Amino acid sequence: xxxxxxxxxxxxxxxxxxxxxxxxxxxxxxxxxxxxxxxxxxxxxxxxxxxxxxxxxxxxxxxxxxxxxxxxxxxxxxxxxxxxxxxxxxxxxxxxxxxxxx
Amino acid sequence: xxxxxxxxxxxxxxxxxxxxxxxxxxxxxxxxxxxxxxxxxxxxxxxxxxxxxxxxxxxxxxxxxxxxxxxxxxxxxxxxxxxxxxxxxxxxxxxxxxxxxxxxxxxxxxxxxxxxxxxxxxxxxxxxxxxxxxxxxxxxxxxxxxxxxxxxxxxxxxxxxxxxxxxxxxxxxxxxxxxxxxxxxxxxxxxxxxxxxxxxxxxxxxxxxxxxxxxxxxxxxxxxxxxxxxxxxxxxxxxxxxxxxxxxxxxxxxxxxxxxxxxxxxxxxx
Amino acid sequence: xxxxxxxxxxxxxxxxxxxxxxxxxxxxxxxxxxxxxxxxxxxxxxxxxxxxxxxxxxxxxxxxxxxxxxxxxxxxxxxxxxxxxxxxxxxxxxxxxxxxxxxxxxxxxxxxxxxxxxxxxxxxxxxxxxxxxxxxxxxxxxxxxxxxxxxxxxxxxxxxxxxxxxxxxxxxxxxxxxxxxxxxxxxxxxxxxxxxxxxxxxxxxxxxxxxxxxxxxxxxxxxxxxxxxxxxxxxxxxxxxxxxxxxxxxxxxxxxxxxxxxxxxxxxxxxxxxx
Numbered sequence: 321x322x323x324x325x326x327x328x329x330x331x332x333x334x335x336x337x338x339x340x341x342x343x344x345x346x347x348x349x350x351x352x353x354x355x356x357x358x359x360x361x362x363x364x365x366x367x368x369x370x371x372x373x374x375x376x377x378x379x380x381x382x383x384x385x386x387x388x389x390x391x392x393x394x395x396x397x398x399x400x401x402x403x404x405x406x407x408x409x410x411x412x413x414x415x416x417x418x419x420x421x422x
Numbered sequence: 423x424x425x426x427x428x429x430x431x432x433x434x435x436x437x438x439x440x441x442x443x444x445x446x447x448x449x450x451x452x453x454x455x456x457x458x459x460x461x462x463x464x465x466x467x468x469x470x471x472x473x474x475x476x477x478x479x480x481x482x483x484x485x486x487x488x489x490x491x492x493x494x495x496x497x498x499x500x501x502x503x504x505x506x507x508x509x510x511x512x513x514x515x516x517x518x519x520x521x522x523x524x525x526x527x528x529x530x531x532x533x534x535x536x537x538x539x540x541x542x543x544x545x546x547x548x549x550x551x552x553x554x555x556x557x558x559x560x561x562x563x564x565x566x567x568x569x570x571x572x573x574x575x576x577x578x579x580x581x582x583x584x585x586x587x588x589x590x591x592x593x594x595x596x597x598x599x600x601x602x603x604x605x606x607x608x609x610x611x612x613x614x615x616x617x618x619x620x621x622x623x624x625x626x627x628x629x630x631x632x633x634x635x636x637x638x639x640x641x642x643x644x645x646x647x648x649x650x651x652x653x654x655x656x657x658x659x660x661x662x663x664x665x666x667x668x669x670x671x672x673x674x675x676x677x678x679x680x681x682x683x684x685x686x687x688x689x690x691x692x
Numbered sequence: 693x694x695x696x697x698x699x700x701x702x703x704x705x706x707x708x709x710x711x712x713x714x715x716x717x718x719x720x721x722x723x724x725x726x727x728x729x730x731x732x733x734x735x736x737x738x739x740x741x742x743x744x745x746x747x748x749x750x751x752x753x754x755x756x757x758x759x760x761x762x763x764x765x766x767x768x769x770x771x772x773x774x775x776x777x778x779x780x781x782x783x784x785x786x787x788x789x790x791x792x793x794x795x796x797x798x799x800x801x802x803x804x805x806x807x808x809x810x811x812x813x814x815x816x817x818x819x820x821x822x823x824x825x826x827x828x829x830x831x832x833x834x835x836x837x838x839x840x841x842x843x844x845x846x847x848x849x850x851x852x853x854x855x856x857x858x859x860x861x862x863x864x865x866x867x868x869x870x871x872x873x874x875x876x877x878x879x880x881x882x883x884x885x886x887x888x889x890x891x892x893x894x895x896x897x898x899x900x901x902x903x904x905x906x907x908x909x910x911x912x913x914x915x916x917x918x919x920x921x922x923x924x925x926x927x928x929x930x931x932x933x934x935x936x937x938x939x940x941x942x943x944x945x946x947x948x949x950x951x952x953x954x955x956x957x958x959x960x961x962x963x964x965x966x967x
Contacts, residue, residue, distance in 0.1 A: 362493050362558050363525025365715035367742045367775065367789060368886075368903035368932045369477060369823065370484040394502030396609055397544055399616035441798055442749035445781040445790075452786050463793075464826045467865035469895040474826035474863075477900060481788045519785040522743025522756055523718045562719035565726075591720065634723045 452479045453515045486514035486527065493528045493558050496609040497551045501540060509540065525562055529555060546600035546621065553602050553627050553638075556594035560629045561636055563592035568632070569687040583659035587652040587681075590688040592631035595641075595649050603627045603640035632685035639684065644669035645677045649686065709770060711738040711928050717767075718759045728767065736770035738882070738928070739763065740851075743785065746805045746819065747778030747792040757812040764813055771882055771926070773818035773851045774809070776802065776839065793828035794838040799845075806846040818881045819843075820851035823888075823901035824860040834866070836874035849881035852925075854918060858911050859888050859899040868914055877922035885915060885948060886930040904933035907944055916951050924952040 447460040457472055466474045490510040491498050498506040513534045519527045532551035535541045541548050568590060577585065596602065601623040608616055626646035630637050641649065644665040651661035665672045681687055710731050717728050731737065741760065744752060764772060777789035792798050809817055819842060821835060833841075839850055852875060861868035887905030891898050907915075907929065919925075929944045 362561060363489055363523065363527060363716075365522070365524050365713050365742050365787065366485070366903075366932055367713070367740070368930070369788070369901050370481040393500070393505050393540065393544065395498070395500045395505070396616045397500045397547075400500070400605065400608065400619040401621060441747075441793070441795075441801060442781070444793065445749055445778060448790060449781050449784060449786060452788070452790070463828060463830065465829050466826055467863065469892075469898075471826060473892075473896060473898070477825040477898065478786075478788050478790060482786050485787055519787065520783055522745070522753075522779065522785045522787075523715050523759075524787060525716070525719060562722050562724070565721035592722070631722070634726070 448478075451475055452482050453518060454479060454483065455515075482518075483511060483514055485524075486519070487511055489524045490514070490528050490531060494531060494551055494554045496554055496606050497531075497535070497547060499609045500544065500547060500550065500605070505540075509535070509538065525558070528558070531555065546598065546602060546605060549596065549598035549600055549602045550605055552598075553596045553606055553629070556596050556627075556629045557636060557638060560592040560594050560631055563590075563631065566590050566688040568685045568689065569682065570689050571682045573689070584657045585690070586655060586657045587661070587687045588690060589649075589653055590630060590685050592629070592636075593649075593686050594629040595626060595646060595653070596629070597624075597626040597646060597650075599624045601625045603638075606638065628684075628686065630684045630686045632683065637684045639680075641677075642669065642672075644672035645680075648672070648674075648677060649681075652687070707735060709736040709738060709926065711740050711771075714739040714741040714760055714763060714772075715743045717763055732767045737767050738771040738773065738926075739767060739769040740820075741772070741774040742789065743779060743787075744774045744805075744809060745778045745780035745785075746774055746776065746802055746809070747790075747798065748780045748805065749778075749801055750781065752805050752808050752812075753780060754812075757809065761812055764815075771818060772813060772815060773820055773882065775820045775822050776835075776842070777822045789822040791822065791824050791826060791828070794831040794833045794835060796832065799833075799838060799841060802842055803845050806842065806848050810846065810848065816847060816849055816881075818849040818851040820853050820884065821856050821860070823853075823856040823863075823899075825863055825898065825900075827864045834871070834874070835860070836871050840874065840876050840879070843876060843879040848879075850875065850879045851882045851884060852880050852918070853884035853886070854915050855884065855886040855888055855907065855911050855930075856901060858908070858914060859901050862899045868910075869917065872914060872918050873921070875922075880922055880925055883915070883918070883925045883927040884930055885911060885927060885944070902933055903930045906936075906940070907947075912947070912951070915948070919951055919954075924954075927952060 444460070444463055447463070451457045451460045452475070457475055460475065461471060464471055464475065487507055487510040490513065491506065494506075501509070510531075513531055517530050517534065521527070532548045532555060535551055536548040569587065574582065574585065600621060601619055603625045604619050604623065606627070607613070608619060624643075625640050626643065628637075628639055628641045628646070628649060647668045648661045648665035651664045652658075656664065662672075662674050665674070665677070712728060712731075717725055719725055728737075739760075744756060744760070746752075775789045776792065778792060779786050779788060779790055792802070806817065806819065819839065821839060824835075842848060843850055852872075854872070857868050857871050860866075861871060885907045886901065886903045887907055888899045889902045889904055891900055915927075927948050929941060929948060931941055931944075935941075
């Protein structure tokens with residue numbers, strides 16, 4: 321416990337002091353992707369009805385029984401790899417958890 | 423309290439319970455279960471009345487699918503538009519919104535994917551959806567003043583080590599056994615050629631808001647441990663120790679610099 | 693939030709007021725809310741709700757009322773409106789404006805819900821007529837009569853959507869002019885105009901309120917006649933899908949303005965080519 325605190329204190333004091341030198345303003349470019357891909361449009365309520373072309377379209381008859389194409393993903397998963405055969409020893413889903421702020 | 427199937431006798435005075443029953447039947451119809459019970463209660467001036475109900479059904483289902491497509495663009499790109507539309511459509515009818523704010527719709531989508539066949543075939547997909555949901559939550563989260571580094575630097579070492587960093591309301595950490603940042607990155611619209619991805623890499627992704635920018639970045643396991651420790655209420659010294667236990671080479675100074683830039687933490691009250 | 697009303701084309705931001713969908717701003721923070729704050733600092737704002745479900749048999753969602761109240765306290769809207777429809781039953785939200793049978797029992801339910809909303813918000817709300825794609829044989833009164841009695845009993849105002857009247861009249865075979873003549877002039881606090889789309893042919897022909905096109909000529913005619921009868925009202929052009937060049941939208945607004953100013957004859961849309 322004490323040892324932990326000592327290690328921590330030494331590291332922390334140095335880190336924070338030094339980081340002052342380069343503390344940027346909030347407007348500075350940050351590493352990583354910061355674009356709001358898709359998010360800006362997220363979740364809009366509206367009072368218009370869906371385009372009339374949907375009226376007689378497939379959405380009225382979503383087939384829950386399944387069709388061939390339902391079983392086949394056609395997106396980038398094929399290019400990225402990692403289909404089931406690549407996961408002969410798949411990691412359990414429980415290992416993947418999302419932590420969130422309270 | 424069941425309604426007569428004959429509109430002429432059902433209707434002179436629909437009691438209130440019957441309005442509730444009508445709304446129940448209408449819901450079943452709109453969510454694609456069964457038109458039968460509502461048909462006797464509604465009429466079309468011409469043409470089949472089922473086509474009229476379909477307008478409402480299509481509006482509800484098409485707009486929910488669209489909401490999910492916008493909230494989960496990478497998930498959609500990974501499986502393809504048609505597959506996604508079917509997946510989203512089934513989710514929408516099984517798990518319709520509970521809140522009248524569509525920005526809050528889709529929080530259960532990742533868990534739904536996990537239960538589906540596709541979650542087994544593409545075991546990373548549910549975590550990719552979790553990451554996308556985290557970004558949406560961050561976008562709409564409350565505002566807060568970011569942590570003031572100068573104020574922190576003015577503390578004595580002892581005060582500093584006992585300081586507890588509080589997450590900004592927009593901060594979200596998604597930890598996966600799969601390379602979800604890499605998957606997210608190569609599926610952005612500006613990446614034309616999708617490369618093969620090493621699915622053996624585990625990644626943690628930190629989403630935060632810096633000013634008006636939404637930041638999505640992969641963090642090292644030690645930094646993820648640090649961020650997770652602060653969320654659990656550990657003070658700075660304890661969080662740093664936990665990070666060092668994960669990786670003795672953890673560079674706290676650099677990690678904190680990145681957290682300041684990216685708004686991971688909010689200022690504390692005095 | 694992209695719809696503007698009233699003013700003729702000119703300086704771009706010269707809108708008289710701005711209408712937003714309330715439910716899109718119930719988030720806790722972030723840029724969307726900041727944008728609304730900036731708009732509210734410059735323009736009168738109308739908060740147009742789509743999720744309160746005034747026709748729910750089970751009553752209103754108190755938490756939703758509280759969230760809306762918080763938004764209204766923040767924005768200070770000039771107008772608050774909702775729809776004569778329902779979307780919530782047993783806690784499930786169906787994101788559409790679903791139709792109601794017009795009975796005494798429904799009127800009692802909607803009156804109670806409108807009064808609850810007005811109490812919670814501490815202000816009058818406007819209630820809008822929806823587009824309807826079917827009718828209920830069980831209805832005992834026409835929609836305008838229902839709205840008139842609702843306004844009389846609750847003190848609410850009406851948001852008259854003339855395109856919705858036209859869409860419903862065509863779909864459900866009633867007379868739109870007759871409908872509009874039955875609306876009490878004093879209750880009307882705002883007018884909506886929009887374009888719709890047409891689907892199907894013959895007996896399958898149906899108008900859908902898609903807000904995706906220019907206001908059609910018959911709706912302009914109904915608008916002109918309505919303004920002549922009740923006088924000018926704040927008027928909004930709704931355009932949400934297949935959004936055109938801004939000049940087209942401004943042209944529609946200019947056409948509406950000239951009718952509001954009493955300067956235009958029935959067939960106004962030529963003015964839409966201005967700008």
